[in-house]
Amino acid sequence: MFEACADPRAIEGLTWAACYLTSGKHIDFYLSFLTVLLLLAITAPAALGMGFLGATAARSHIAPVSWLGKVYIWMVRGVPDIIFFLFFVIALDQVIEYAKSLAVCADHAWPWQGLEFRVCPEAKVPLARSSAFWHQAYGFMLAVVTFAIVFGAFVANVIFGAMNAVPRAQLETAEAYGMSRAQVFRRILMPQMWIYALPGLGNLWMILIKATPLLFLLGVKDIVFYARELGGSKTQAYEYPHGDWRLWYFLALMVFYLAFTHISEIGIARITRKLSHGQATAGGDALRRAGG
Amino acid sequence: MSMTCWETIQAYGLRSIGLGENLLPRSDFTLCQQFTLIGSGMLWNIYFGVLALVAGFFLANAIALAKGARNPLIRKPAEWYVFIFRGSPLFIQFFLAYEALVLLPNEFTLFGVEVGTSWTTRAWAGALLVLFLNTAAYSAEIFHGALKSIPRGDLEAAEAYGLTGWKKFIRIEWPTMLRLAWPAYTNEAIFLFHATTLVFFSGFPAFGQMGDALYYANYFADKTFNPFIPYPIVAFYFILLTLAVTFFYGRVNRHLNRHLPSNTRSRIRLRPQLIR
Amino acid sequence: MKRLLIATALVTIAGAASAQDIVRLGTEGAYPPYNFINDAGEVAGFEREFGDELCKRAGLTCEWVTNDWDSIIPNLQSGNYDVIIAGMSITDEREEVIDFSAGYLPPAASSYLALSADTDLMSGPVAAQTGTIQASFIAENGMQLVEYATPEETVAAVRNGEAVAVLADRDYLVPMANESGGELVLLEREESLGGGVGLGFRDSDDALREKFDAAIKSMKCDGTLDAMITRPEYFGPEAKTWGDAGKEGC
Numbered sequence: 026m027f028e029a030c031a032d033p034r035a036i037e038g039l040t041w042a043a044c045y046l047t048s049g050k051h052i053d054f055y056l057s058f059l060t061v062l063l064l065l066a067i068t069a070p071a072a073l074g075m076g077f078l079g080a081t082a083a084r085s086h087i088a089p090v091s092w093l094g095k096v097y098i099w100m101v102r103g104v105p106d107i108i109f110f111l112f113f114v115i116a117l118d119q120v121i122e123y124a125k126s127l128a129v130c131a132d133h134a135w136p137w138q139g140l141e142f143r144v145c146p147e148a149k150v151p152l153a154r155s156s157a158f159w160h161q162a163y164g165f166m167l168a169v170v171t172f173a174i175v176f177g178a179f180v181a182n183v184i185f186g187a188m189n190a191v192p193r194a195q196l197e198t199a200e201a202y203g204m205s206r207a208q209v210f211r212r213i214l215m216p217q218m219w220i221y222a223l224p225g226l227g228n229l230w231m232i233l234i235k236a237t238p239l240l241f242l243l244g245v246k247d248i249v250f251y252a253r254e255l256g257g258s259k260t261q262a263y264e265y266p267h268g269d270w271r272l273w274y275f276l277a278l279m280v281f282y283l284a285f286t287h288i289s290e291i292g293i294a295r296i297t298r299k300l301s302h303g304q305a306t307a308g309g310d311a312l313r314r315a316g317g
Numbered sequence: 318m319s320m321t322c323w324e325t326i327q328a329y330g331l332r333s334i335g336l337g338e339n340l341l342p343r344s345d346f347t348l349c350q351q352f353t354l355i356g357s358g359m360l361w362n363i364y365f366g367v368l369a370l371v372a373g374f375f376l377a378n379a380i381a382l383a384k385g386a387r388n389p390l391i392r393k394p395a396e397w398y399v400f401i402f403r404g405s406p407l408f409i410q411f412f413l414a415y416e417a418l419v420l421l422p423n424e425f426t427l428f429g430v431e432v433g434t435s436w437t438t439r440a441w442a443g444a445l446l447v448l449f450l451n452t453a454a455y456s457a458e459i460f461h462g463a464l465k466s467i468p469r470g471d472l473e474a475a476e477a478y479g480l481t482g483w484k485k486f487i488r489i490e491w492p493t494m495l496r497l498a499w500p501a502y503t504n505e506a507i508f509l510f511h512a513t514t515l516v517f518f519s520g521f522p523a524f525g526q527m528g529d530a531l532y533y534a535n536y537f538a539d540k541t542f543n544p545f546i547p548y549p550i551v552a553f554y555f556i557l558l559t560l561a562v563t564f565f566y567g568r569v570n571r572h573l574n575r576h577l578p579s580n581t582r583s584r585i586r587l588r589p590q591l592i593r
Numbered sequence: 594m595k596r597l598l599i600a601t602a603l604v605t606i607a608g609a610a611s612a613q614d615i616v617r618l619g620t621e622g623a624y625p626p627y628n629f630i631n632d633a634g635e636v637a638g639f640e641r642e643f644g645d646e647l648c649k650r651a652g653l654t655c656e657w658v659t660n661d662w663d664s665i666i667p668n669l670q671s672g673n674y675d676v677i678i679a680g681m682s683i684t685d686e687r688e689e690v691i692d693f694s695a696g697y698l699p700p701a702a703s704s705y706l707a708l709s710a711d712t713d714l715m716s717g718p719v720a721a722q723t724g725t726i727q728a729s730f731i732a733e734n735g736m737q738l739v740e741y742a743t744p745e746e747t748v749a750a751v752r753n754g755e756a757v758a759v760l761a762d763r764d765y766l767v768p769m770a771n772e773s774g775g776e777l778v779l780l781e782r783e784e785s786l787g788g789g790v791g792l793g794f795r796d797s798d799d800a801l802r803e804k805f806d807a808a809i810k811s812m813k814c815d816g817t818l819d820a821m822i823t824r825p826e827y828f829g830p831e832a833k834t835w836g837d838a839g840k841e842g843c
Contacts, residue, residue, distance in 0.1 A: 033632075049633035103556035105511035107518070108531065112548040115671060143797060149672055160658070160673065179504065186500040192468075193578075224462035225501045228455065232508065235406040242518070244660060244668070249408065254623075254630065257745035260768045262625040262826070264632040269749050272416045279405050279413065286404035308465040340732055344686070419753045438755060522739045522750070524718055526732060535663070539724050540686075544667060 033264045045265045054251035058281070061237045061247055064169060069233060071173035076180025083185050098181045106175045110239050113174075114167045122148050161245070168243050172236070179229055187222035188214060220300045220308075227293040231286055252278050322349040333357040333527050341526055341536065348546070351537050355550050358530035359558070364441070365513040365529075366558075369448035370506055376449070377456035381494075384461045395457070402454030407447070407512055408519045414447045415520035440521040448516075452509045459505060463498035464490065496573040503566040507559055514551075530554055615656050616801065618644050619674035622659040623743050624765060626827045627680035627790075630659065639827040640678050643697065646817070650808040663724060663742065666691060670795060676805070677794075680762065682726050682787030692796050694805050696789030697818065699833045703727050705780040706751060706766045707758035712780065720747040720756035726786045727760040751777065760784070764828050813839035 029036060030044035045051070082094030123136050126148035136144045151159040191214055199213040241249040256271030301308040320328065328338040330353055342350050383395035402410065421434045437443050467490060475489040514531040517523050523532055534547035541547075620640060622630040631637040636657045648655035658674045669677050669691065682700075683693045703726075705714065718739040721728040731738040739756050741747045748769050750756040758780065759766070770777050792809075794802040812818040819834040821827065 045632075049635070050630065053634045100556075103559040104552040105514045105531070105555055107511070107514050108534075108548050108552050108555070112544055112552070115544060115667075118671065182504060183501070190497075221466070224459060224466070225504065227462075228459065228501065228505075231403055238406050238408045244664065244673075253743070257623075257743065258749065260625060260772050262629065262638075262768065266772075269752070272413070272420075275409055275412050275416070278409055282406060282409065283401065283404040287400070290400075290404075310469050311465070339735075343729065419755065435754070522720075522741055522755070524739045525737045526740070538667070539663060 041265075045267075048265060050251070050255060053246070054248065054255060057246055057248045057251050060165070060245065061240070064165070064172065064237060064240060065234065067169050068172040068176065069230065071169070072176035072180050072229075072233070075173055075177025076182075076184055079177060079181030080184035080188060083181065084188060094181070098178050098185065100178070106236065107239060107242065109175055110168075110171055110243055113171050114164075114243055117167055117170065118150070122150050125150055164243065164245055165240075168240055168245055171243075172233070176229060176233055176236075179232075180226065183225035183229060184218070184222055187218045187225065190221040191217045220297070223293070223297055223300065227290075227297075230289060230293070234282065234285060234289065248278055248281070322347075325349045326353050329353045330357055331360075333360050333529070333533070335525060335527050343540070346537065346541050351533075351547055351550055354533045354537070355530045355547060356554060358528055358533040359554050361440075361516070361529035362510060362513040362555075363558070365445055365448055365516065366506075366510040368445060369452050369513075370509055372449050373453040373456055373509075376453035377460055380453060380457035381460035381464060384457065385464055398450075399454045399457055402451050403458060407451055407515060410447050410451060411444060411515065412520040414443055418443050438521075439524070440516055444516040444521050448509065448513065451512075452505065455505050455508075456502060459498050459501045460494055463494045463501075466497055467493050492573065496570075499566070499570050499573055503563065503570070506562055506566060510558055510562060511555065514555075616648065616653045616676065617656050617658050617674035618648075618676045618678050619658050619660050619665060619669060620644075620677075621662050621665065621679040623662070623745065624680050624762075625768070626764060627762075628678070639821065639824075640680065643812075643818075643821060644676075644678050646812065646821075647805055647808040650811055651804040653804070661742070662722065666793065669793060675794070675798065675801060676792050678792050680790055681793055683789055683791045684726060684787055687793070690796075691793045692798070692802055693791035693793060694802055695809050696791045697809050697812075698790035698822065699835060700785065700787060700789045701833055702763045702783040703730070703760055703786050704763040704766050704783050705758045705760050706748065706770060706777050707780055708751060708777065710778050710780060712757050714758055714782075717757035718755070720750040720759040721761065722747055725761075727762075727784075730784060730786055731760055748777070764832070767829075810843070814843035 029040055030047070033041065033044060036044060079094050079097050082090050083098060085091045085094065119136070122144050126136060126144040127133060129147045130145040132145070134143075151163050195213055195217060196209055199209045204212065237247065238249040240247040252274040253271065256269070256274035258269045259266045297308070298312065301312050325347070326349070329342075329350065331337050332341070332354060334357075341354070380395045380399060383391045384399065386392045386395075415438060418434070418437045421437065426432070437446075471489060471493055472485075475485045480488060514529060517528045517532040526536075528536075530551045534551040537547040538544040620628040620636055622628055622636055624638075626639050628636060628638040628640040635641075636659060641657070644655065644657070660668050660673065662679070665677055665679060665681075666687070668674065677691070680698075681687070683696060687693070705712075705719075714736055718737040719731050720739050720741060721731055722744050723740040723742055728738060728740055739750065741750060744761060744765060747756070747759040747761060748766075751759050763779075763783065766779060770779050792802075792805055794805075809818070812821075813835050818839065819836065822832050822834050823830050
């Protein structure tokens, strides 16, 4: 990046450190933080949406819908998410390509042949001749969808429990006032549900942040990938040889995640305060005593 | 030399703890072999999960109380502990713990006794330590949140009955906290069991090819080049495990809620008016 | 679901927009001097130069992709890339699922790296990378195996005492021993494993494999392959080469 870095073997000390930390691979490392943030920005609302759908479905009075919701919540809860990621991503990829092959392929051969999955070249998603960017973007999209489905099920479970935790007295009072079921849901259940859901949802947001290293297992070049890659000892074959620095790189990742979760905790605390106003809970009490 | 399924189970049933056939199957893979080996790997997952949860429960209660303490000397360290273990990914915690434990001198003398430390980097010890600390931190946060959510009416009723201090805590606050926390704690227990699959993927190597269920599933997926059998098998075992955990926790939940009216619409409940 | 369809459509359109047919070469990127990712973030090493040369000779446009060792074969079959070029030894086990090209590196020795020259291999665990022929060898020969995901971690294990030795391709370990300032030494004992290094292809990709086979043959015939192998930054002048055997049938 800088001219002084043209010959890494001739420099040392702070200059070496500066050149080392701005090498091409390090720039890729810094950019990979954006990949992680992008994943979170898309997955969180998607998971919340899926969770809400799942919880509402599970509470429905229509038996098949309720059954579907409950199976969704339960199936994904039952399987460790790492297995889901390892397996589901390949399966989803193949299902998409199979669907595409039905549309664009001349022959409609069954793609699963023995150990291979074969579709005509036009059905490949992304196409083999697309640039590396599209392949990475597609892999990323698969990861997002998988994350949203997995965490959506957990969110559904928390929201389901929270909906059940709203004191029945509140709902009965609302009915006594003549509100319809939909009105009770919208005006009483939903706003009051959040305070009960918040500890669980807050926990899940933290868990989602912490699950982002799974991107690395899916072959996406995320921050864990680069930390391992950059931290391992390097021989003279490399421009910047060094010893085993993995401990330091992972400490740096630790600091990043701690900073991120700290900001999240502050945000969640603010929301909890806001929702605790006027609530007959110990938390609401504490606010009243503190004059908040 | 093809074995019947029963012989396979005898040979590999306890392979994950080093008993049985030494060499893992390298060709002619059968479904029985996969079920058996992956099932034997579940021993590790259950070991990690149960021990970490049980020990973690006690630590979590202590930390949850410490977080609510007025004395900052007690509160601050608890907050920092929860912050560090909740705030960073388990993967990174495993890795850092492994690297740090590896850096420990192999032996040192403590009060004239030679203490060897190489066992700390083994998964059964080092990973268990990380899982224990990790789940205690998450559970502490859940319990602490539940403590704050106890309905004021319950606390005032307790005081009206003349229960104060420790009595109030152990008879009213703590059971209510547990009841309110239980759904989220069930989630946490399930997450913990699921997290045990990360052990052999991050930092801690498998000595003598003794690993957990996912380790063996990975082995078969690599060797057969077909992930569509071993991974669903692990998923199957974990669904069974989750069923067991959910059943057990559900029983406890019923026990905790036994004094409350059920949520069915048709029941008439007698309930003291909540004071606003 | 709708979002998924739109995303797929966008990706397809964008894919169709790029004009040329690209062959994608998959490598590990963690195994110098065979292949590694240099500090500029690009694939480098013997296989980088070799692969580029093959593509030139076969008249193909090639793109490089990196992939973890563990999933390198399944991802070939899923179509993430078209060729595996990652120091992969030709073995019967692998032949069952993928097709290999003609070998481009003759079978070379695997060595042990340890903290001292008289290490007893039975006295503790021996490290190897998961899913390699060395790992299988250790398990089959009564030594206690400890596996790691990347080659560098296997050497780190020896350095910090987790393993008494590591078994890996000799060409990978020699620079480690040389640069360790005497801390790490190669044992005298060597093993001869695998049938040489070849390119990996899907079973159905015979046409592509034949193009690469022809290019490899041409490089053996005119001696450029041997010259590339013996370069000091790759395997050095003492490395095994094809020599006259490679020139048969030119």
